[in-house]
Amino acid sequence: MISIAILGFGTVGSGVLEVLRRSAFSIERRAGQPIDVKYICDIRDFSAHPDAPLFVNNIDAILGDPEVRVVVETIGGLKPAYFYVKSALESGRHVVTSNKELVATHGAELLSIARQKGVCFLFEASVGGGTPIITPMHQCLAANVISGIAGIVNGTTNFMLTKMARENMDFEAALRLAQSLGYAETIDPSADVDGIDAQRKISILASLAFGRHFFPQNVPTRGIRDISVKDIALAARQNAAVRLIAWARRTPDGGAALAVEPMLVPRTNQLAGVEDVFNAVLVQGDMLGDVVFYGKGAGKLPTASAVVADVIDAVKNGVKIHDSLFWQESAPIEGVYADNTPHDYYVRLANATELVARDLFGQSLELLDLSDGEAAFTLRGITAARLAQLCARARKASVRVGSTLKWMAQ
Amino acid sequence: MISIAILGFGTVGSGVLEVLRRSAFSIERRAGQPIDVKYICDIRDFSAHPDAPLFVNNIDAILGDPEVRVVVETIGGLKPAYFYVKSALESGRHVVTSNKELVATHGAELLSIARQKGVCFLFEASVGGGTPIITPMHQCLAANVISGIAGIVNGTTNFMLTKMARENMDFEAALRLAQSLGYAETIDPSADVDGIDAQRKISILASLAFGRHFFPQNVPTRGIRDISVKDIALAARQNAAVRLIAWARRTPDGGAALAVEPMLVPRTNQLAGVEDVFNAVLVQGDMLGDVVFYGKGAGKLPTASAVVADVIDAVKNGVKIHDSLFWQESAPIEGVYADNTPHDYYVRLANATELVARDLFGQSLELLDLSDGEAAFTLRGITAARLAQLCARARKASVRVGSTLKWMAQ
Numbered sequence: 001m002i003s004i005a006i007l008g009f010g011t012v013g014s015g016v017l018e019v020l021r022r023s024a025f026s027i028e029r030r031a032g033q034p035i036d037v038k039y040i041c042d043i044r045d046f047s048a049h050p051d052a053p054l055f056v057n058n059i060d061a062i063l064g065d066p067e068v069r070v071v072v073e074t075i076g077g078l079k080p081a082y083f084y085v086k087s088a089l090e091s092g093r094h095v096v097t098s099n100k101e102l103v104a105t106h107g108a109e110l111l112s113i114a115r116q117k118g119v120c121f122l123f124e125a126s127v128g129g130g131t132p133i134i135t136p137m138h139q140c141l142a143a144n145v146i147s148g149i150a151g152i153v154n155g156t157t158n159f160m161l162t163k164m165a166r167e168n169m170d171f172e173a174a175l176r177l178a179q180s181l182g183y184a185e186t187i188d189p190s191a192d193v194d195g196i197d198a199q200r201k202i203s204i205l206a207s208l209a210f211g212r213h214f215f216p217q218n219v220p221t222r223g224i225r226d227i228s229v230k231d232i233a234l235a236a237r238q239n240a241a242v243r244l245i246a247w248a249r250r251t252p253d254g255g256a257a258l259a260v261e262p263m264l265v266p267r268t269n270q271l272a273g274v275e276d277v278f279n280a281v282l283v284q285g286d287m288l289g290d291v292v293f294y295g296k297g298a299g300k301l302p303t304a305s306a307v308v309a310d311v312i313d314a315v316k317n318g319v320k321i322h323d324s325l326f327w328q329e330s331a332p333i334e335g336v337y338a339d340n341t342p343h344d345y346y347v348r349l350a351n352a353t354e355l356v357a358r359d360l361f362g363q364s365l366e367l368l369d370l371s372d373g374e375a376a377f378t379l380r381g382i383t384a385a386r387l388a389q390l391c392a393r394a395r396k397a398s399v400r401v402g403s404t405l406k407w408m409a410q
Numbered sequence: 411m412i413s414i415a416i417l418g419f420g421t422v423g424s425g426v427l428e429v430l431r432r433s434a435f436s437i438e439r440r441a442g443q444p445i446d447v448k449y450i451c452d453i454r455d456f457s458a459h460p461d462a463p464l465f466v467n468n469i470d471a472i473l474g475d476p477e478v479r480v481v482v483e484t485i486g487g488l489k490p491a492y493f494y495v496k497s498a499l500e501s502g503r504h505v506v507t508s509n510k511e512l513v514a515t516h517g518a519e520l521l522s523i524a525r526q527k528g529v530c531f532l533f534e535a536s537v538g539g540g541t542p543i544i545t546p547m548h549q550c551l552a553a554n555v556i557s558g559i560a561g562i563v564n565g566t567t568n569f570m571l572t573k574m575a576r577e578n579m580d581f582e583a584a585l586r587l588a589q590s591l592g593y594a595e596t597i598d599p600s601a602d603v604d605g606i607d608a609q610r611k612i613s614i615l616a617s618l619a620f621g622r623h624f625f626p627q628n629v630p631t632r633g634i635r636d637i638s639v640k641d642i643a644l645a646a647r648q649n650a651a652v653r654l655i656a657w658a659r660r661t662p663d664g665g666a667a668l669a670v671e672p673m674l675v676p677r678t679n680q681l682a683g684v685e686d687v688f689n690a691v692l693v694q695g696d697m698l699g700d701v702v703f704y705g706k707g708a709g710k711l712p713t714a715s716a717v718v719a720d721v722i723d724a725v726k727n728g729v730k731i732h733d734s735l736f737w738q739e740s741a742p743i744e745g746v747y748a749d750n751t752p753h754d755y756y757v758r759l760a761n762a763t764e765l766v767a768r769d770l771f772g773q774s775l776e777l778l779d780l781s782d783g784e785a786a787f788t789l790r791g792i793t794a795a796r797l798a799q800l801c802a803r804a805r806k807a808s809v810r811v812g813s814t815l816k817w818m819a820q
Binding site for chain 2: 019022023026027029030130131132135136139140141142143144145270273285286287288289290291292293294295296299301302304305306308309312313317324
């Protein structure tokens with residue numbers, strides 16, 4: 001029998017306990033032995049819980065018990081998760097986490113400690129919830145150089161964009177609905193709508209794909225607050241959908257560009273058809289071509305089942321198969337992992353005539369719509385930096401830029 | 411250094427050599443040592459090939475060389491592939507194959523020999539070409555009971571259905587185009603258009619998901635020969651696409667139902683959006699919900715890179731991580747793995763009036779179209795067996811059944 005500890009008894013942590021119990025038989029068969037939860041660490045009071053005897057309120061008892069071989073971290077955030085995970089790895093225990101902020105911020109260091117100690121640090125559930133993404137990407141890496149990744153990795157914003165498209169809901173109404181359904185935080189929904197959650201996930205995927213640590217704070221990130229129902233309708237007229245895309249790409253100079261931004265995705269691209277709370281990640285390999293992994297991005301049991309799969313993996317295989325699930329430490333940069341290549345852009349000016357638009361953005365713009373005092377148009381083949389200059393000039397002339405959306409490739 | 415042998419130097423086999431050479435550096439890094447092709451077995455004459463010294467025309471030299479640790483089988487078919495693979499496993503060598511007919515027919519026996527000998531028998535490339543499907547499904551299995559699988563697993567027929575839908579090509583013209591592009595066999599395209607290729611693949615996926623061997627010959631199978639441009643147009647009017655679906659589902663009695671059949675897939679289902687030569691497999695897990703794996707189904711380098719990933723896996727991890735990639739032997743059944751639950755069906759009668767249609771198929775049918783002497787309609791909630799009776803009755807009355815299509819769930 002293998003004893004494990006669960007740190008954090010929130011949605012995912014309690015889901016892990018549930019999955020371990022509900023699927024105990026098949027898990028024992030696959031792991032080769034039963035997996036038993038010996039401790040649950042949570043600072044809240046669970047004295048009335050049926051499993052009250054398992055609860056402890058800090059990690060000391062767990063680290064002091066040599067029977068515990070795997071520590072599951074589902075606290076979230078950096079404090080105390082980082083310290084707890086580091087201590088568990090340093091004590092020679094496998095760690096499985098669903099904590100994207102932790103992996104995005106300290107992944108390289110924790111992987112390096114795990115390697116020194118000959119234990120696993122696994123985090124399939126940190127991206128895509130229950131949808132296997134890290135494992136198949138790691139598998140693809142065996143015989144492929146990954147050139148790019150593009151994904152819808154935040155279910156909440158994708159749900160909101162779907163509602164805005166299908167039911168003409170504006171951003172505020174879609175947000176209130178997402179909050180009432182428990183998809184978005186009530187007090188501060190910023191992690192979802194401003195792209196911070198997606199920023200962490202693309203940092204993890206890029207680190208794995210490109211072999212060195214990419215820091216979330218260096219990823220240029222924009223959420224969906226600017227997107228209007230009109231943007232979505234104009235996109236539809238051009239056979240495209242608006243999606244919050246997290247992407248990473250190798251650049252010709254040997255570096256990498258990353259971003260999180262709402263984009264116009266042509267209907268011919270698989271990502272355009274991803275609706276509601278679903279996630280999808282498109283991986284481009286040099287031998288493989290395009291592969292997409294698609295599934296529900298969150299949810300208690302899906303995420304918990306991904307955590308449990310990692311626990312079984314650690315119990316059964318130890319460190320051997322994971323030594324290529326690794327990336328090098330690197331230093332954060334000044335500025336951002338910028339994209340200097342030209343793209344086509346959609347631009348909507350919130351108060352402008354055609355004359356003003358052409359004066360500010362050039363005579364070659366392709367006008368899409370003039371209504372409600374707004375002008376929407378396409379600009380071909382310009383860089384993000386040049387677009388930023390043009391937008392700054394517009395703002396200087398007291399013209400408000402409603403939204404800008406980069407076109408995604410087919 | 412690890413020495414391997416490639417059996418069969420066709421498209422996939424030569425692709426394996428190409429991937430191993432082009433990605434030698436990263437493969438060595440991931441496998442922990444270089445992988446060297448020491449033999450290529452092919453009965454054809456390659457004496458003018460730059461690698462001529464590697465060629466042998468039977469497996470004896472390979473089995474006699476203790477340096478060869480992994481045998482890659484890319485011959486296809488059962489003869490001599492089955493004998494070669496069995497001999498290689500019995501001699502204590504790992505085997506990696508892309509041969510779906512071999513795995514679908516003899517998978518359980520070969521997995522059992524591999525287990526006895528403590529070696530790997532891996533076959534990621536047998537389903538989905540380069541798209542990782544077997545590995546992530548195996549991963550999902552760790553913490554999920556899989557209740558159903560539904561997939562588009564034959565790129566050729568999906569390409570043809572896409573052309574028929576987009577360009578109003580009839581079946582014959584779409585087939586000729588697929589043949590001219592090398593997607594379908596010129597002499598006998600039956601493996602693709604009659605669903606035989608898909609039948610093998612769903613047998614493999616069901617065997618893995620449900621833990622015992624399912625035989626291709628027991629899978630009720632229908633290809634796309636009956637599908638007309640009108641069927642596809644009428645489907646579109648009902649917001650659905652016609653797709654050749656290979657599916658498997660647990661039945662309430664503890665058994666399983668499997669089939670390959672063209673179906674009406676509602677546009678809200680992710681499989682409806684899968685076009686051209688792409689493949690997609692939807693897996694339903696009890697904890698996980700729906701997950702889809704999507705990618706190009708074939709192609710030399712994608713398929714070869716999946717083979718190479720398996721080779722690296724075998725070299726690096728040996729048998730340990732694969733002992734749950736296994737299913738029990740079972741006996742073929744009389745008849746088929748039948749589906750006894752009621753479904754909605756689309757039916758097109760090639761020569762019938764509304765009166766005749768209602769007389770033969772019941773007054774409750776929902777008429778969709780009457781044109782060109784044909785009647786198309788929907789039947790709600792009937793079993794496949796009952797539909798077969800009705801169709802037999804129609805044929806007896808000299809009414810030709812143009813096509814029948816089951817509706818897929820959302």
